[in-house]
Amino acid sequence: MNAMNVLPLQVTAAATLATVAVALWLGAGEGPRAGIRRAVLALDRYATGIATLLASLALAVAVAAGLWQVVARFATETPSVWSEALVRTALIWMAFLGVAVALRAGALVSIDVAHRSARGALRRGLEAAALAASLAMLGVMFWFGWEMAVRVRFQEMAGLEISMAWGYAAIPIGAVFAMVGAVAHFLDRRAEELENAA
Amino acid sequence: MSGMMLAVMLVLFAASIPVAIGIGIAALVGIAGYTSFPLIVAAQQLFVALDRFPLAAIPFFILAGNLMEVGGISRRLVEFARAIVGGIQGGLAATCVVTCMIFAAISGSSVATTFAIGAIMIPALVRAGYPVPFAAALQATSAELGVVIPPSIPMILYGVTTQVSIPELFIAGFGPGVLIAGSLIATVLIWCRIKGWGKGDGEGRLPLLAAARQAGFALVMPVVVLGGIYGGITTPTEASVVAVVYALVVGLFIHREIGPRDLLPIFRKSVISSAVIMFIIACAAVFSWLLNRQGVPDAAAAWLATSFDTAGLYLLVVNAFLFVVGMFVETSASIIVLAPILQEAAERLGVDGVHFGTIMVVNLALGMITPPFGVNLFAAAQVAGCGVDSMMRYLGVFILVVIACLMVITYVPAITLTLPHLVFR
Numbered sequence: 001m002n003a004m005n006v007l008p009l010q011v012t013a014a015a016t017l018a019t020v021a022v023a024l025w026l027g028a029g030e031g032p033r034a035g036i037r038r039a040v041l042a043l044d045r046y047a048t049g050i051a052t053l054l055a056s057l058a059l060a061v062a063v064a065a066g067l068w069q070v071v072a073r074f075a076t077e078t079p080s081v082w083s084e085a086l087v088r089t090a091l092i093w094m095a096f097l098g099v100a101v102a103l104r105a106g107a108l109v110s111i112d113v114a115h116r117s118a119r120g121a122l123r124r125g126l127e128a129a130a131l132a133a134s135l136a137m138l139g140v141m142f143w144f145g146w147e148m149a150v151r152v153r154f155q156e157m158a159g160l161e162i163s164m165a166w167g168y169a170a171i172p173i174g175a176v177f178a179m180v181g182a183v184a185h186f187l188d189r190r191a192e193e194l195e196n197a198a
Numbered sequence: 199m200s201g202m203m204l205a206v207m208l209v210l211f212a213a214s215i216p217v218a219i220g221i222g223i224a225a226l227v228g229i230a231g232y233t234s235f236p237l238i239v240a241a242q243q244l245f246v247a248l249d250r251f252p253l254a255a256i257p258f259f260i261l262a263g264n265l266m267e268v269g270g271i272s273r274r275l276v277e278f279a280r281a282i283v284g285g286i287q288g289g290l291a292a293t294c295v296v297t298c299m300i301f302a303a304i305s306g307s308s309v310a311t312t313f314a315i316g317a318i319m320i321p322a323l324v325r326a327g328y329p330v331p332f333a334a335a336l337q338a339t340s341a342e343l344g345v346v347i348p349p350s351i352p353m354i355l356y357g358v359t360t361q362v363s364i365p366e367l368f369i370a371g372f373g374p375g376v377l378i379a380g381s382l383i384a385t386v387l388i389w390c391r392i393k394g395w396g397k398g399d400g401e402g403r404l405p406l407l408a409a410a411r412q413a414g415f416a417l418v419m420p421v422v423v424l425g426g427i428y429g430g431i432t433t434p435t436e437a438s439v440v441a442v443v444y445a446l447v448v449g450l451f452i453h454r455e456i457g458p459r460d461l462l463p464i465f466r467k468s469v470i471s472s473a474v475i476m477f478i479i480a481c482a483a484v485f486s487w488l489l490n491r492q493g494v495p496d497a498a499a500a501w502l503a504t505s506f507d508t509a510g511l512y513l514l515v516v517n518a519f520l521f522v523v524g525m526f527v528e529t530s531a532s533i534i535v536l537a538p539i540l541q542e543a544a545e546r547l548g549v550d551g552v553h554f555g556t557i558m559v560v561n562l563a564l565g566m567i568t569p570p571f572g573v574n575l576f577a578a579a580q581v582a583g584c585g586v587d588s589m590m591r592y593l594g595v596f597i598l599v600v601i602a603c604l605m606v607i608t609y610v611p612a613i614t615l616t617l618p619h620l621v622f623r
Contacts (some may be wrong), residue, residue, distance in 0.1 A: 004236040055473070056465035059257060066254065066439035070432065084251055087435075091257055091472075092248050095480070098473025107470045108216035108477070109528055111571045115214035126214050133215045137222045144241040151238070167249070171241055 012139035019179075020132045023186050027124070037187055044184030048104045051177040055097035062090035085159030089167050096174025103134060104181035106191045127186060134182040138175040145171030199232040200494055203485070217528045218474075221535075222481035228488045240484050247483030248476055251435055252358050256306070257472035258438035259349050262445045263305035263314070264464050264471075266416070269449030269456050272314040274413040275300050276322075281409035283383070288390030289399040290326050291336055292383045294319045298340035299347060299379045303420035304441070306351040308344035308566055310471075312337060312577040320582045328395050334582035335592035338574040339600065340382060342563045345529075347375035348424060349441075351475065352559045354434065355533045359486075360541045362551040364434045365427050366618040370556045373613040378560075378603045385599050415448045428621055475530055482534035495539040502543035509547040513608050516540055517561055521601075524565015525572075532562055556614045560604050567597060 026037045065086040072080040102108050115126050149168035157164050203224045210220035229235050266272070279296040283289055297315050305311055316337040323333035345352050348368035357364035390396045403409075410417070423441045426432035432440065449456035456464075489495060506512040523532050537558060544554040566574040569586060575593070579586045607613055 001230050002234050002236045004238070005230050008237065009230065052466050052469070055469040056462060059261065059465055059469055059472075062254065063258065063261070063439060063442050066258065066436070067443055070436045070439055073436075087254050088249050088251055091254055091476075092245065094257065094469060095248055095473050095476035098469040099477050101466065102470045102473045102477070105470060107474055108218060109474060109573070110214050110216045111211050111526065112214045113570050114212060129213050130215045130219075133210060133219050133223055137219050137226070140226055140237060141241065141244065144236075144238045145244075147238050148241040148245070168241070168245055171244060 008140070008143040012136055012143065016132055016135040016139060019135055019183065020128055023131060023183055024124075024128055027187055041184055041188055044104065044180050047177055047180040048101060048184070051097045051100040051174075051181070055094045055101060058090045058094035058097065062087045062094065065090065081159045082161075085157055089157070089160065092167060093170045093174075096170040097177060099174055100177035100181040103178050104185050104190070106185055106189060127189070131182055131186045135179060138179050138182065142172045142175040142179075145169075145175060199228055199492060200489065202231070203228040203488075211526070217531055218477040218481045221478070221485050221531055225481065225485040225488055228485075233488070233491070239487075243484040243487045244480045247480045250358060252354060252364060252433075253476070253479070255349070255354050255364075255435045255438040256351050256475060257468065258435070258442050259306040259351065260310070260471050261465070261468040262438065262441035263307065263310045264468050265442065265445035265449050265456065266304060266419070267310070267314040268460055268464055269445060270453055271304070271413075271416040271419075271445075271448075272297075272301060273318055274416050276315065276318050277404050278409045278413035278417070280403050281406045284403050285400040286387070287399065288387045288396040290323055290396055291328065291386040291390060291399075293399075294323065294333075294336055295340045295343075295379050295382045295386065298337075298343050299375065300417070300420075302344040302347035302375065303349075303424065304416070305344055306349040306354070307471075308341045308563065309573050309577050311341040311344035312574050313581065315341065316578055316581040320578070324582075326396060326399060329592075330582050330584045331588040332395075332592045334578040334584055335589040335596055336382075336386060337581070338567050338572070338578035338589070339593070339596040340379075341574050341578070342566060342600065343375050343379055345563045345566075346371050346378060346560055348372070349434065349438065350559065352529050352533055352562060353555065355479065355530055356537055356555045356559060359534050359537045360551065360555065362541070362555050363622070366552045366622055367555050367559075368424070368434065369428060369617045369621055370552050370614045371559070372617055374556055374560055374603070374607045377606065377613060378600060381599050381603050382596065385595065389595075415452055419444055419448075478528060478530045479534060482531045486535050486538065489535070490538075495542060498539045499542035499546065502540075503546040506547070509544075509549050510609070512543065512547050513549065513557065516544075517557065517604065517608060520558060520561040521564065521568070524562045525568045525570065527565075527571070528573075529562045529565065532565075533558070550611065550615060552618055553611045553614050557604070557608050560600075560607055564597070564600050564604065567593065567600075 026033055065083045069080055069083040118126055149165040152164035152168055155164040157167060206227050207220050207224035210223060226240060229237060229240060276297050280293045283292045283296050298311055301311050301315055320333045320337055324330050348371050350371060353367040354364055357367055422444060423437045426437045427434055506515055541554055566572050575586050
């Protein structure tokens with residue numbers, strides 16, 4: 001293993017286990033636990049609400065830039081250089097912010113035979129495992145996405161003349177929103193998997 | 199290494215962990231455990247995988263489909279299809295197939311087709327006396343046409359991963375789509391004769407002209423989108439933008455069934471569907487990148503091409519393999535990981551890339567109606583309010599029909615290749 005991977009993986013693993021433990025503790029019970037649970041879900045409503053708005057905005061920007069791309073090519077006969085880069089960048093933001101919205105809504109597709117047939121503690125165990133896997137993946141995305149954004153900050157994005165970091169930042173920022181969404185989904189499950197499948 | 203990655207992925211899949219996360223973690227395990235790369239390459243590949251202009255067509259076609267569904271287009275298409283084929287015994291069941299076929303030319307997804315058309319067709323079929331599980335099974339199967347007839351999300355993915363031309367794949371889908379639709383229609387008509395279903399299907403239809411008029415704007419849409427691509431005027435991505443704008447204008451100003459208030463829910467739904475697919479694409483791309491670095495695709499393709507020395511045998515084995523894969527694995531992930539390997543072996547054996555891509559898409563589309571992981575089945579079961587188990591006795595027949603079509607598509611390349619050769623070569 002590359003030595004650069006060791007510390008981030010250890011931190012991610014520890015943080016994941018701690019978060020899952022806290023989430024399991026918060027997941028049931030009355031009194032102060034219910035209070036914290038409500039606070040986490042309230043935080044999630046803001047966070048996921050913001051992610052939804054930003055991702056929808058990114059999609060709208062991509063459509064507008066795409067339309068300009070088509071119009072420019074026909075009307076002015078000079079292909080626009082920035083619009084294609086803007087479409088790609090906006091959709092990357094849409095995708096990584098959208099992962100947060102999808103995780104919160106329980107919309108990520110899974111082969112859920114085991115979950116559907118399991119009951120009680122086993123079922124909760126599978127949900128905890130899914131939370132752990134999601135947090136581990138998102139933790140890695142956050143840490144190394146951030147590192148990547150820092151590394152490319154002096155490179156320019158062809159066509160848009162802005163720093164490449166503006167593109168790569170979608171990964172760590174989306175991952176933070178997605179972590180909140182994943183915990184909230186564990187505490188208050190929704191299953192919109194099919195409504196939004198494509 | 200590949201064995202370990204596969205094992206990790208299968209365990210995570212079996213534990214009901216989301217497909218994208220399962221593939222992503224398997225790739226991370228591979229990179230961290232078996233190579234000396236820093237994990238920063240994973241972040242880089244996640245980004246690079248999505249930073250491709252042709253992929254933009256996926257969220258755009260999804261958005262266009264959602265705009266049209268809310269804008270009342272599916273209902274209009276059902277009326278139109280009924281006016282054409284609804285008059286005979288079993289005509290309503292045939293209407294379901296024909297509507298799905300037309301809707302498929304607007305939408306790139308079969309689950310979206312199941313919801314959009316199923317919400318209208320399944321209740322209508324049940325009211326007309328068809329058994330609920332039959333209606334659900336028929337809807338799930340017909341919706342498969344959504345990815346066979348262009349535009350098609352799996353075809354876009356196939357083109358992006360293998361460098362096969364997306365416009366050629368699109369136009370190649372028409373022949374197989376018409377073959378499958380025709381076979382399904384013949385099947386339901388015979389079935390209705392035997393069981394005595396659907397004797398009153400012809401009642402209450404709109405006259406053809408009136409039906410065509412109310413569906414006019416919906417019917418122009420595929421002409422604009424596909425005409426733009428084949429006329430060489432637009433790329434598939436640009437055509438998808440035109441589709442969004444067209445659907446928006448028709449929904450907001452002409453049919454006036456979309457209000458400004460509907461827009462945020464439509465965008466939210468499109469964001470979720472797109473993000474689900476794009477996250478799978480990104481994670482599968484990291485997985486695939488790692489396999490590439492280890493030389494797995496070349497070795498596997500060389501082994502495949504020498505083990506199965508004729509194209510006919512190879513295609514048979516690949517079809518059987520993909521049928522099993524399709525039962526368990528999500529379509530986008532299968533394409534990104536498997537298409538480069540299988541395509542290269544196919545080319546070594548002299549199979550046309552467009553033909554092979556079509557076979558793969560039709561086969562994996564079959565995976566959407568085969569349990570245990572058949573997204574169309576779950577969608578149709580949800581719309582119909584019946585269990586997937588109860589659908590099985592009807593579904594078996596439909597699956598056999600589609601498998602027969604798949605065999606014809608595999609061994610009669612002309613069905614697939616005639617149109618692309620006429621237009622492009």
